[in-house]
Amino acid sequence: MDYSFIKLTVGLIATIGLYSILYRENKFYRLTEHIFVGLAAGWSLVALWTVTLKDMWWSKMMGAEASETSGVVAGYWPYVFLLPIGLMGYFVFNRKHSWMSRIPIGIILGLVVGQEAGAWLKRDLPQIEAAMKPIVPNTEVGFFVPTDPVAGALYPSQMLGNIIFLTTMLTVLSYFLFSFDFKTKFMQKSTLTGRWLLMIGFGAIFGNTVMTRFTLLIDRMYFVWIEWLIQGVFKMG
Amino acid sequence: MATNDPTPRSFGQRLQSLSRQTVYLILIIVVSASVLISKFMGLTLPNKPGAGSQDFFAAIMAIPEGSTVFIQSDVTNSTRGESAGQFEALLRILMRRNIKFAVFCASGEPQAPQVAIDVIARINAQRIANGERAYERWNDWVSLGLFPDGRATAKAMMANLRTAIDKKDTPPGKPPTDVWQSPVMEKLKVIDDIGLYILVTASKTSDILVERLKFAPVTYGDVPLRTKLGCMVTGVMGPETNNYYRSSQIFGVVIGLNGAVEIEHLMENGIKPGQSETYRSLSIEGFKGMQNYARGMAYYLALHTAMGLLIVLVIMGNVGMWLTRRQTGGGA
Amino acid sequence: MNWLFLAQAETPEYNFWNGAPGSPALLTKVVIALLVGIGIMIALMFAPTRLRRPLVALATFVAGGFWMASTFWPTAPDAVTEGRNASEKVAIFLKDVTSVVADFSNVLTAFLLGLGIYSIVSVHGKRILKRQQDWSFSVVLFASIVLMAIFGYADWMDEQNRTAAVTALSPGFWNRGRDLLFDGMLQNMDAAMFSLIAFFILSAAYRAFRIRSVESTILLSTALIVMLSLMGVVVSAWDGLAGDFAGGNLKLSEISKFINSNLQTPGIQAVKFGLGIATLAMAMRIWLSLERGGLNS
Amino acid sequence: MQWKDTGWIQMVFLLGMIFMILLNIKRAKGTKELYIRRIAGLNAIDEAIGRSTEMGKPVLMVPGIGDLNAISIQALNIFAYVTRTAARFANPIRICIANPAVYTVAQEIISDVYQKEGLGDRYDPDSVRFVSDRQFAFAAGVSGIIHREQTAATFFLGEFFAESLIFAETANSIGAIQVASSTETTQTPFFIAACDYVLIGDEFYAASAYLSREPVLVGSLVGQDWCKIAVIGLIIGGFITNSIEQPKMLKDEESGKMRYLKREERLIYRIFHPEVDQEKEAK
Structure with a gap:
C-alpha cells in the first residue's frame, strides 16, 4: 500500500464516521467528532504562530537579517505593546478586574466598526445608483429588445421590467420600516407586497444553494467511488 | 416511526411520511449512480451560458497577451466540487492565452495556496501530455502565498501595491527570491497596472473586495470594463454576488457548478455575434478541438438527477398533503 | 520620522522607533517597552471604578477613529512630491499607517486564542477528571490536539530549514504526518461535514415545503424555476419547445433572466440595504460607546 | 486635496445618515414610549424558554461564527435577555x-447578567463554551452537543453560513423549538424551511430594541428608519431624473447623427462618479 492510498482511506473512514450521524447518533460519530474538534484546535494552535503572530507581529517587531535576495528589514519595537493589551483579555475570569478584558475587546471592536462607514459607501451606494432605473420608454424603437438595439434607448419591455424592479425595491424597503404604525391601506398593502416579493429573492437563493450543496455531495461521492475505489483500489483510469 | 403507528395510513399520508433515513439513502444511490454513469459514458450535456459567465469569459479573452492577472483563490478542498471546476477552466484559458498570473489566498485559510498550486500542477501535467508548453513557475506565474486578513490586504493593496505584497517565490534552480523580481510582477507599480483581479471564493470575500478595491475603467479590444474585479463563486454566494454584477461593481460572475459548465461550454463554442447581451456585436473564437469539458461536465449529470429528486420529493409531499386534506373533509 | 513600518528593499534608516534586527539596542528597547506595557497593565488594575468606563470608551473611540478618519479625510494627489500642505501630510500619514493598523485586530484576536483553548481544556478536562459519560472521547480529543500541534510545528520548523526543491523530492517524517492529519483527515472531515448539508436540504424541503400560504407558494415556485434553469438539459428542451413564441420571451432562459434581474436582485438588495444601515447604526453606537446593557453595563 | 473616489456629495449623504441616527438616539432619551411594530419571532422567545423549563432541558444559543463585530455583539445582547x-x-x-x-x-456579558440578577452562584463558566474556530469542526461539535444534551430550545442568531442548516436540521430532528436569524441573506430561506420562528433581514437588529425598549436602541431604530426613507427618496429622485433625461437626444460629435445620451453623460452618473469629470479636466 502506498502513502497516497493510505491517505485516501483515512479520508474515507473520516467521511463514513461523520455520515453515520445520518442514521442516528452513535459512538462512531462521537469518536470522529471529537477527533475533528481536536485536530481543528491543534491546527489553530499551529496557525496561531505560523500564520498570524510570526508574520504580523514578531517579524515586524524583531526585523529580519539580510539574505541572498532581500535587504535588512528593521524591527519596530512599539509592536510589543500589543502583547500586554492582548493579555488584559485574560482578566475575564477574575471577578474584580474583569472589566480590563474590555480594553482589548474595545480596541478590536473599534478597529472593526470604524471600517463600516467606508464599507457602506463602496458597497451599498453603487447599488443605490444602479437602482435608479428610468421608466419613460422610447416608444418609436419597437416593443421588445431586438438583437441589434439602438444605443441608449429604453424599450417598452425594458420599462416594464424596470417598473417591477423599482416596485420590488421600494416595497421590500417599506417592509423593513419598524417604527411607523401604518394606518393607511396603501402602506399596509405595500409592506405585505414587500414581504411577498422578498420571497422571490429567497426562492432564488434556495435554488442556487441547492446547486452548491448537491455539488458538494457529488464531489464526495466522486471521491469515494472514482478516486478511492476505481483509481485507488482497482488502479484504473 | 412508521412501524409503530397503529392506525392504517392513507396513500396521501404515506406520500408525506418517508423517513429521513430513506430519503438520505435514495439521495446517496441516485448521486453515486450518476457520478459513475457520467464517468464511464463521458456524457456531454447541453448548456446555455448566462450573461454573467459570458461577460466573464469575454473579459479574460480580451485582455492583452502578456499582461498579469491576479487570482485570489480562497477555496480549499471542502468546496472542491464547484470551485475546482471553475478554477481549472480559468487556468486553462489563461495558459492557452499566454497570460501571466499571480495566485494567492487572502482569507486566512492556510491550505488554500497549496490547493491552488496543486490544481496548477495538474493542469500543467495535462498540458504536457497534450504536447503544449509547460507553464513555468516564476516566469509565467507566481504564488504569493497566504495573506491572513483579506480586509487588511485589500486596503493595503489599494494604498501601496508594492509594500502590500512582501513575499517570496522560487525561481527555477534558485533559492526563494522577492516576487517583485519575477517577470510576472516586475512591471506592476499600482493596483491599476494589473490586467484583471479575479476572485475564486466560496465565502463572503467578494463583499470584502467590493467594499475596498477600486479600479479605473479600462477597455480591452471590444470589451469596455468599468472595473477589473471579477468573481467565480459557489452557488450559495451566487445571488448576492450577482447583485454586484448587475450594478457593474464586478465585470462578470461565474456561479456554481452550472457556471463552471457554462465556462467550459464557452471555451468549446466561443461567443458568436448577437449572443452576448452586454456587447452585442462581440465575436470570440473558442478553443475547439482542445480539452474543454472537464470537471464541471463530469458532475453535471449528477446535479440534474439530484435536483430532479428534490423536485419529485417536494411534489410528492404536496400531493400527499392535498390528498389527505381532501379525505379529511375539504380544506381542513 | 518614517511612519512606514514596513519592509523596504534598501537598507533602512534607523531612528528612535526602530532598530537593526538582532541588535542589542532593539532588544533593549523591546524589553523596556514590554516592561512599561506590563507596568501600565498593573497600574490599570488599580484604576478607580469611575474611570473604567471612560477608559474602555476611549480605547474603542481611538481605534475606530483611525478608520473613520481614513474614510472621511480627503486623499492627496499622487503626482505631487514637494510642498505638501498640512492636510495633505495627514492624508499621506493615514495612507501609510493603514497597512500597520490593518493587522492589529488579528494580532489581538490571536492573543485571545488562549482563552478559547482554556475553555476546551476546562470542559473536557473536568469530564475526564470526574469520569463523566464519554470521558474517553475527551481523551481522544486531547490526543488529537497534541498530535496536530506537534506535527504542525515540527513540519513548519523543518520547512524553515529546507528549500522548496528538497521538499518536492523527499517529504520528511514530520511532513508526512502533518499531511496525513491535515490533508487526509481534517480536510476530508471538513468536506464531509459540508456535504451533509445536501441531505439536510433534501429532507427539509421534503418535510417543510408545502403550498400552504401565498408566501410559501411564491418561494417554492421561484426555487423551482431557478433549479430548472440550472439544469442544462431542461433549459435546452424548454427553449426548443418555446421557440420564438411571444418574441422568444417564454424561453426558460428568458424567464429566469427576468426573475434574476427584476425581482431577485432588487429584493435581496433591499434586504441588504436595511442590514447595511442597521450595521452602520450599530457600528456608530459601539464606536461612541452609546450602548447600555451588554457590553457597557 | 480631493475626495477622488467618492466625491463630496456621497460623503455628505453618509454623514447625513450618521447624523440622523445620532439625532434620534438623543431625541429618544427624553421620551418614554416610541412605537415599534410587532416582530413575530421575538414573541416566541419566552415561549421557547418556558418550554425548556418544563422539560428541564438546556437552552442552546449560538451567536454565529463571525469575528467580533457589530453582528456578534448584537446577538450577545439578545442572548443577555434570553439568559x-x-x-x-x-x-x-x-x-x-x-x-x-x-x-x-x-x-x-453572561456572568454580568447572573451577577445583576443576584444569581452569581448559579453561573457556570463552562456554560459558555469555545467549541472550535474552524467552521465545520464547530458544526460537528455543536451538533454533538444538541444530540447529547437534547436541548429543548435553540436560538441561532447572528452571522451564519453553510452550517446553519446542519444546526437547524439537527435541532429539528430532536424536536427543539427554534428561533433563528442570519444576517447572511443566503441562509434565511433554510432557516425558513427548518425553524419555527425566523427573523428576516434587519429584524435581527430591531430585536434588541424591541426586547429591551432601551431609549438608545429605540432611538437608533427610528434613525435607521429615517435613513431608509432617505434611501427610498434618493432612489425615487434618481429614477425620476433618469426618466426625464431618457428621451433627450443630442448630436453625436463623430457621426453628426442624433443619438440618445450615453450612460456617462447622464446627471446621476456624473454625481456618483466625480472621477469622470476630474479625468476630463485633467485632459
Missing part, C-alpha cells in the same frame, strides 16, 4: 462560540 429569563427559572444554558474574542465578550 436573564432562563436564569430566573434556573434553566441551564449553553452558548457555543467559534471565535476567541467573541468568547471573551460572552463570558463577560
Whole structure:
C-alpha cells in the first residue's frame, strides 16, 4: 500500500464516521467528532504562530537579517505593546478586574466598526445608483429588445421590467420600516407586497444553494467511488 | 416511526411520511449512480451560458497577451466540487492565452495556496501530455502565498501595491527570491497596472473586495470594463454576488457548478455575434478541438438527477398533503 | 520620522522607533517597552471604578477613529512630491499607517486564542477528571490536539530549514504526518461535514415545503424555476419547445433572466440595504460607546 | 486635496445618515414610549424558554461564527435577555462560540447578567463554551452537543453560513423549538424551511430594541428608519431624473447623427462618479 492510498482511506473512514450521524447518533460519530474538534484546535494552535503572530507581529517587531535576495528589514519595537493589551483579555475570569478584558475587546471592536462607514459607501451606494432605473420608454424603437438595439434607448419591455424592479425595491424597503404604525391601506398593502416579493429573492437563493450543496455531495461521492475505489483500489483510469 | 403507528395510513399520508433515513439513502444511490454513469459514458450535456459567465469569459479573452492577472483563490478542498471546476477552466484559458498570473489566498485559510498550486500542477501535467508548453513557475506565474486578513490586504493593496505584497517565490534552480523580481510582477507599480483581479471564493470575500478595491475603467479590444474585479463563486454566494454584477461593481460572475459548465461550454463554442447581451456585436473564437469539458461536465449529470429528486420529493409531499386534506373533509 | 513600518528593499534608516534586527539596542528597547506595557497593565488594575468606563470608551473611540478618519479625510494627489500642505501630510500619514493598523485586530484576536483553548481544556478536562459519560472521547480529543500541534510545528520548523526543491523530492517524517492529519483527515472531515448539508436540504424541503400560504407558494415556485434553469438539459428542451413564441420571451432562459434581474436582485438588495444601515447604526453606537446593557453595563 | 473616489456629495449623504441616527438616539432619551411594530419571532422567545423549563432541558444559543463585530455583539445582547429569563427559572444554558474574542465578550456579558440578577452562584463558566474556530469542526461539535444534551430550545442568531442548516436540521430532528436569524441573506430561506420562528433581514437588529425598549436602541431604530426613507427618496429622485433625461437626444460629435445620451453623460452618473469629470479636466 502506498502513502497516497493510505491517505485516501483515512479520508474515507473520516467521511463514513461523520455520515453515520445520518442514521442516528452513535459512538462512531462521537469518536470522529471529537477527533475533528481536536485536530481543528491543534491546527489553530499551529496557525496561531505560523500564520498570524510570526508574520504580523514578531517579524515586524524583531526585523529580519539580510539574505541572498532581500535587504535588512528593521524591527519596530512599539509592536510589543500589543502583547500586554492582548493579555488584559485574560482578566475575564477574575471577578474584580474583569472589566480590563474590555480594553482589548474595545480596541478590536473599534478597529472593526470604524471600517463600516467606508464599507457602506463602496458597497451599498453603487447599488443605490444602479437602482435608479428610468421608466419613460422610447416608444418609436419597437416593443421588445431586438438583437441589434439602438444605443441608449429604453424599450417598452425594458420599462416594464424596470417598473417591477423599482416596485420590488421600494416595497421590500417599506417592509423593513419598524417604527411607523401604518394606518393607511396603501402602506399596509405595500409592506405585505414587500414581504411577498422578498420571497422571490429567497426562492432564488434556495435554488442556487441547492446547486452548491448537491455539488458538494457529488464531489464526495466522486471521491469515494472514482478516486478511492476505481483509481485507488482497482488502479484504473 | 412508521412501524409503530397503529392506525392504517392513507396513500396521501404515506406520500408525506418517508423517513429521513430513506430519503438520505435514495439521495446517496441516485448521486453515486450518476457520478459513475457520467464517468464511464463521458456524457456531454447541453448548456446555455448566462450573461454573467459570458461577460466573464469575454473579459479574460480580451485582455492583452502578456499582461498579469491576479487570482485570489480562497477555496480549499471542502468546496472542491464547484470551485475546482471553475478554477481549472480559468487556468486553462489563461495558459492557452499566454497570460501571466499571480495566485494567492487572502482569507486566512492556510491550505488554500497549496490547493491552488496543486490544481496548477495538474493542469500543467495535462498540458504536457497534450504536447503544449509547460507553464513555468516564476516566469509565467507566481504564488504569493497566504495573506491572513483579506480586509487588511485589500486596503493595503489599494494604498501601496508594492509594500502590500512582501513575499517570496522560487525561481527555477534558485533559492526563494522577492516576487517583485519575477517577470510576472516586475512591471506592476499600482493596483491599476494589473490586467484583471479575479476572485475564486466560496465565502463572503467578494463583499470584502467590493467594499475596498477600486479600479479605473479600462477597455480591452471590444470589451469596455468599468472595473477589473471579477468573481467565480459557489452557488450559495451566487445571488448576492450577482447583485454586484448587475450594478457593474464586478465585470462578470461565474456561479456554481452550472457556471463552471457554462465556462467550459464557452471555451468549446466561443461567443458568436448577437449572443452576448452586454456587447452585442462581440465575436470570440473558442478553443475547439482542445480539452474543454472537464470537471464541471463530469458532475453535471449528477446535479440534474439530484435536483430532479428534490423536485419529485417536494411534489410528492404536496400531493400527499392535498390528498389527505381532501379525505379529511375539504380544506381542513 | 518614517511612519512606514514596513519592509523596504534598501537598507533602512534607523531612528528612535526602530532598530537593526538582532541588535542589542532593539532588544533593549523591546524589553523596556514590554516592561512599561506590563507596568501600565498593573497600574490599570488599580484604576478607580469611575474611570473604567471612560477608559474602555476611549480605547474603542481611538481605534475606530483611525478608520473613520481614513474614510472621511480627503486623499492627496499622487503626482505631487514637494510642498505638501498640512492636510495633505495627514492624508499621506493615514495612507501609510493603514497597512500597520490593518493587522492589529488579528494580532489581538490571536492573543485571545488562549482563552478559547482554556475553555476546551476546562470542559473536557473536568469530564475526564470526574469520569463523566464519554470521558474517553475527551481523551481522544486531547490526543488529537497534541498530535496536530506537534506535527504542525515540527513540519513548519523543518520547512524553515529546507528549500522548496528538497521538499518536492523527499517529504520528511514530520511532513508526512502533518499531511496525513491535515490533508487526509481534517480536510476530508471538513468536506464531509459540508456535504451533509445536501441531505439536510433534501429532507427539509421534503418535510417543510408545502403550498400552504401565498408566501410559501411564491418561494417554492421561484426555487423551482431557478433549479430548472440550472439544469442544462431542461433549459435546452424548454427553449426548443418555446421557440420564438411571444418574441422568444417564454424561453426558460428568458424567464429566469427576468426573475434574476427584476425581482431577485432588487429584493435581496433591499434586504441588504436595511442590514447595511442597521450595521452602520450599530457600528456608530459601539464606536461612541452609546450602548447600555451588554457590553457597557 | 480631493475626495477622488467618492466625491463630496456621497460623503455628505453618509454623514447625513450618521447624523440622523445620532439625532434620534438623543431625541429618544427624553421620551418614554416610541412605537415599534410587532416582530413575530421575538414573541416566541419566552415561549421557547418556558418550554425548556418544563422539560428541564438546556437552552442552546449560538451567536454565529463571525469575528467580533457589530453582528456578534448584537446577538450577545439578545442572548443577555434570553439568559436573564432562563436564569430566573434556573434553566441551564449553553452558548457555543467559534471565535476567541467573541468568547471573551460572552463570558463577560453572561456572568454580568447572573451577577445583576443576584444569581452569581448559579453561573457556570463552562456554560459558555469555545467549541472550535474552524467552521465545520464547530458544526460537528455543536451538533454533538444538541444530540447529547437534547436541548429543548435553540436560538441561532447572528452571522451564519453553510452550517446553519446542519444546526437547524439537527435541532429539528430532536424536536427543539427554534428561533433563528442570519444576517447572511443566503441562509434565511433554510432557516425558513427548518425553524419555527425566523427573523428576516434587519429584524435581527430591531430585536434588541424591541426586547429591551432601551431609549438608545429605540432611538437608533427610528434613525435607521429615517435613513431608509432617505434611501427610498434618493432612489425615487434618481429614477425620476433618469426618466426625464431618457428621451433627450443630442448630436453625436463623430457621426453628426442624433443619438440618445450615453450612460456617462447622464446627471446621476456624473454625481456618483466625480472621477469622470476630474479625468476630463485633467485632459
